[in-house]
Amino acid sequence: MTTPSAGETYDFVVVANRLPVDSVTQPDGSTGWRMSPGGLVAALEPLMKASDGAWIGWPGAPDVEVEPFEHEGIRMVPIALNEQEIEFYYEGFSNDTLWPLYHDVIAQPTYHREWWETYVDVNRRFADAAARVSDHGATVWVHDYQLQLVPGMLRESRPDLTIGFFNHIPFPAYGIFSQLPWRQQIISGLLGADVIGFQRVADAGNFTRAVRRLFGYETKGSRVWVPVGDSSDATTGDRSHVRGAPVRRVIARAFPISIDATSYVELAKDPSVQARAKQIREELGNPKTIMLGVDRLDYTKGIGHRLKAFGELLAEDKVSVEDVTLVQVASPSRERVASYMQLRDEIELTVGRINGDYGSIGHTAISYLHQGYPREEMVALYLAADVMLVTALRDGMNLVAKEYVATRADLGGVLILSEFAGASDDLRQALLINPHDIEGVKDAIMQAIGMPESEKRRRMRALRKRVLENDVVKWSRVFLEELAGATTAHPVSHEH
Numbered sequence: 001m002t003t004p005s006a007g008e009t010y011d012f013v014v015v016a017n018r019l020p021v022d023s024v025t026q027p028d029g030s031t032g033w034r035m036s037p038g039g040l041v042a043a044l045e046p047l048m049k050a051s052d053g054a055w056i057g058w059p060g061a062p063d064v065e066v067e068p069f070e071h072e073g074i075r076m077v078p079i080a081l082n083e084q085e086i087e088f089y090y091e092g093f094s095n096d097t098l099w100p101l102y103h104d105v106i107a108q109p110t111y112h113r114e115w116w117e118t119y120v121d122v123n124r125r126f127a128d129a130a131a132r133v134s135d136h137g138a139t140v141w142v143h144d145y146q147l148q149l150v151p152g153m154l155r156e157s158r159p160d161l162t163i164g165f166f167n168h169i170p171f172p173a174y175g176i177f178s179q180l181p182w183r184q185q186i187i188s189g190l191l192g193a194d195v196i197g198f199q200r201v202a203d204a205g206n207f208t209r210a211v212r213r214l215f216g217y218e219t220k221g222s223r224v225w226v227p228v229g230d231s232s233d234a235t236t237g238d239r240s241h242v243r244g245a246p247v248r249r250v251i252a253r254a255f256p257i258s259i260d261a262t263s264y265v266e267l268a269k270d271p272s273v274q275a276r277a278k279q280i281r282e283e284l285g286n287p288k289t290i291m292l293g294v295d296r297l298d299y300t301k302g303i304g305h306r307l308k309a310f311g312e313l314l315a316e317d318k319v320s321v322e323d324v325t326l327v328q329v330a331s332p333s334r335e336r337v338a339s340y341m342q343l344r345d346e347i348e349l350t351v352g353r354i355n356g357d358y359g360s361i362g363h364t365a366i367s368y369l370h371q372g373y374p375r376e377e378m379v380a381l382y383l384a385a386d387v388m389l390v391t392a393l394r395d396g397m398n399l400v401a402k403e404y405v406a407t408r409a410d411l412g413g414v415l416i417l418s419e420f421a422g423a424s425d426d427l428r429q430a431l432l433i434n435p436h437d438i439e440g441v442k443d444a445i446m447q448a449i450g451m452p453e454s455e456k457r458r459r460m461r462a463l464r465k466r467v468l469e470n471d472v473v474k475w476s477r478v479f480l481e482e483l484a485g486a487t488t489a490h491p492v493s494h495e496h
């Protein structure tokens, strides 16, 4: 670990809520950092290493005040958050206001002015850090709903920068978005970027509609013309910008994210992972069909809907616990947010009821695991699963669906996929379901269980082609190419 010298600047800067490292305490009591692997790191790592790159983010624990450092070839610029900031900015405004609002108010969003004020302060801290470490003319890529004000703040302090933003979660229809008391500030924060990326075409459309409704700016397809130096801004909401005045062009369009497909393909080939998959089957009592759900324990994922469908199939004797078992990994998430505590109680009550009503001494209906697992174990589970259940009520993309498909080089397994997950735009050969239609989910489960091998193979082959041809490296390349193009076309003109 080396320390970059103070005042160093970089020509490619990623800004995300979290740094891609976790703090770890060694057996001797000393502390260090461990890479927390995820799709975003996999996509950006080569770029960060090739260019002179830095990553700005929160280290994940309160009051961690550390100087910028280098870890596995990436320069990390930590942003400290105190307990109250974590509560108001992260758990509050990000995860109890924006998250439910952007997921179509599946849970009731909470609006607190103190949370908003802290969100502004923390976004300012991230923006200031980005302004400080960015070289003249650098490219800055800001990620996700926690940091929507950063592009606007940066545009103001550093107009020389090229700024990209990617929203990992859905962007809601205007009728829902307009609930937000700070809707104008959010839109003008985002419009500070040159390119605003969304998961789905529909999300980008919702965004440009919000721009028109709130500011009256001209939009055409993915292009938005933002008046420069005009008074119609977030604070006044004044729509009276003058035609012919200087404008800046912003691109808002879909860039569906994907996974680091090769690493999943490789893991699935690993003999120890394959042996573990066999062992899982045996430990479950060699049922004819293993169904699998893998989700953060989140109310957007539709876990309750899938349990209901399975419970009814058991009640109606359409399936039996001897033949069919469901493994549900529900990894712990946002455990201090009240709606998540309530969800956990509901899910665990339902699992207990179904297991109590239909299980036998030798066979459990649902193996419920409220734990996080290493990636090898996740891949072994994917390999062991005959049916993968993705029943999200709303989901930006859903990477689990893509991971499952990538691992199934054997062309076995059936993916049941909610049409409300962004992944369904691409993965059309899955069994697509509306998770609210419980009869429809039950039918899809029965169809998956009885599906002829030839049909499974045909569907899986087509699904794998999509995922392997469109991995996360391609995603970041396409985004950054659009961003580079947007700046060359750049910025201010009098015509559009």
Ligand code: GDG
Pocket (backbone or CB within 6 Å): 168, 169, 257, 294, 295, 296, 329, 331, 371, 372, 373, 374, 375, 378, 395, 396, 397, 398, 399, 400, 401, 403
């Ligand atoms: C957000 C958006 C969008 C889960 N449990 C364990 C574990 N996981 C991994 C999965 C997958 C990731 O976490 C979850 O990604 P998803 O895409 O399914 O969902 P979110 O966490 O809600 O992600 C989503 C995504 O951002 C990217 O833009 O697709 O729509 O909501 O990779 O495998 N991994 C390990 N142990 C676990 O227990 N190792």
